[in-house]
Amino acid sequence: MFFHEPELQYEVTVEEPDPHFAKLLQQAIGGQEGEMRVALQYMFQAWALPEEYEAYRKLLMETATEELGHIEMLATAVTKNLRGSPKQMREETEETAAAAAAMTGQNPRQFLSSGLSAMPVDSNGVPFDGAYVAASGNLAGDLYANVMAEATGRTLATRLWEYTDDPGMKDMLSYLIARDTMHQNQWLEALESLDDPVPVPASFPQEEENQDVNYAFISTRRDPQEDPGFPWTQGTAPDGNGEFSYLAEQPGDGDGVPPAPDPKTYSDPEPDGSDGD
Missing domain, CATH: 1.20.1260.10 (Ferritin, core subunit, four-helix bundle)
Structure with missing residues (x-):
């Protein structure tokens, strides 16, 4: 009102x-x-x-x-x-x-x-x-x-x-x-005034996170770099639940090629579904 x-x-x-x-x-x-x-x-x-x-x-x-x-x-x-x-x-x-x-x-x-x-x-x-x-x-x-x-x-x-x-x-x-x-x-x-509000949502069990990267700063540079020693690459994280670390390379695995779409979506550009050869 x-x-x-x-x-x-x-x-x-x-x-x-x-x-x-x-x-x-x-x-x-x-x-x-x-x-x-x-x-x-x-x-x-x-x-x-x-x-x-x-x-x-x-x-x-x-x-x-x-x-x-x-x-x-x-x-x-x-x-x-x-x-x-x-x-x-x-x-x-x-x-x-x-x-x-x-x-x-x-x-x-x-x-x-x-x-x-x-x-x-x-x-x-x-x-x-x-x-x-x-x-x-x-x-x-x-x-x-x-x-x-x-x-x-x-x-x-x-x-x-x-x-x-x-x-x-x-x-x-x-x-x-x-x-x-x-x-x-x-x-x-x-x-x-909130009790331990971070990481948001704090109600999610952190043990279900990937423990290898949940406090790691990941460099995306092509050539591996040394840890620059910034506050966000080492030391205790602000939430007090982990220690910052530095990864010089992204994990990298698998491929991004999607499976073939359902024919009913008509996504194939050619009438017989050929690969163009």
């Missing part, structure tokens, strides 16, 4: 409307690093958790709902950058969306499809893709995915902050960057 208050989570002001910046802000809404991604990701992760993980479910849902508020903030920022642009630019936009794109660098669809407002698309106008959402049903794996999502989202927000000179936009982005800092840390802390 959701409730909505008719106010933004954080004030959004635009002093110098910029249709081109509105286009860039779309990436933070519907792009791969955007708020739609994390809002849906955290929701679907939460909905998969059983009762014993209720605390984590609440953590995920609280944060997912906050991310919905971020979408609202960014959508407001996009609209203010579009509709607050100078009158001459608006009149030019009304004449032809192509001229608007040429003049301002804005997405023509922000005029054609949404009437100068935000859309669930990225900065290139590509619709949001649910494939961006990582929700595996394994809490540890999902928390790692969340750290990555917040890291890429924070990187995007910092680049947008550097791009704009508008004080209001910098203030809004400063808030979003700060929240990304918190969210990265809360997911890392949640991971720390």
Whole structure:
């Protein structure tokens, strides 16, 4: 169940409307690093958790709902950058969306499809893709995915902050960057609170793994190389369950030739199934 208050989570002001910046802000809404991604990701992760993980479910849902508020903030920022642009630019936009794109660098669809407002698309106008959402049903794996999502989202927000000179936009982005800092840390802390969560899934019996390669760094160079002595080629692995090693060559065995396909698939290029001789 959701409730909505008719106010933004954080004030959004635009002093110098910029249709081109509105286009860039779309990436933070519907792009791969955007708020739609994390809002849906955290929701679907939460909905998969059983009762014993209720605390984590609440953590995920609280944060997912906050991310919905971020979408609202960014959508407001996009609209203010579009509709607050100078009158001459608006009149030019009304004449032809192509001229608007040429003049301002804005997405023509922000005029054609949404009437100068935000859309669930990225900065290139590509619709949001649910494939961006990582929700595996394994809490540890999902928390790692969340750290990555917040890291890429924070990187995007910092680049947008550097791009704009508008004080209001910098203030809004400063808030979003700060929240990304918190969210990265809360997911890392949640991971720390789990008992031995790695390797993911930790519930799979490790004795069923191939013990010759489960902690071995395998070189794929054609000529065998000596162990470079990196932290990931020697020493104790972070999960504490094994010791890193270095294999100078890939195991190599067998062949990759597949068996003949079923004739009913009609994969053979010749009528009698001959080999061309």
